[in-house]
Amino acid sequence: MHELSVCLSLLEQVERIAREHGAERVERILLRIGPLSGVEAALLTHAYPLAAAGSIAEHARLDIEPAPVRVHCIDCGQESEASPNRLLCAHCSSYHTKLSSGDEMLLASLEMSIPEEPSETQEPPAAPPSP
Numbered sequence: 001m002h003e004l005s006v007c008l009s010l011l012e013q014v015e016r017i018a019r020e021h022g023a024e025r026v027e028r029i030l031l032r033i034g035p036l037s038g039v040e041a042a043l044l045t046h047a048y049p050l051a052a053a054g055s056i057a058e059h060a061r062l063d064i065e066p067a068p069v070r071v072h073c074i075d076c077g078q079e080s081e082a083s084p085n086r087l088l089c090a091h092c093s094s095y096h097t098k099l100s101s102g103d104e105m106l107l108a109s110l111e112m113s114i115p116e117e118p119s120e121t122q123e124p125p126a127a128p129p130s131p
Contacts, residue, residue: 003039003043003044004047004050006105007047007050007051008051010107013107014055014056014060014110015055015057017110018056018110021112023056024056024112024114024115025056025058025112025113026110026113027059027060027061027112028063028111029057029107029109030107030109030110031105031107032064032067032105032108033067033106034068034069034103034104035066035067035102036103037067039105044064045062065108068101068102069081069083069101070082070100070101071087071089071098072097072100073089073096076089078092087099
């Protein structure tokens, strides 16, 4: 199951981003996974708790959105959605297409808890009482 190693790599990226922003913890991870990526979303979901244990994202919710398969047609120049097993142009039905998306796994967004910094504005000292 290579999804565990995918999760470990994902968490390295998530932890790096969280550190850059001074986050205390990661609340939510949103991934977009294409059907031609070679990553099974269900297996990734099952591997995530094991990979995330003890990390800043241990309690984060992992949400996965499917990414559409899109092709660019070499014959008519149009871009259109296609099915994973039928990469035909939706405009002219040509099979001379180039895959433009659907084979990726993308970290789309992170929701993090970042501690508030103490206010730097302080009240001026009170004036001494008049004699």
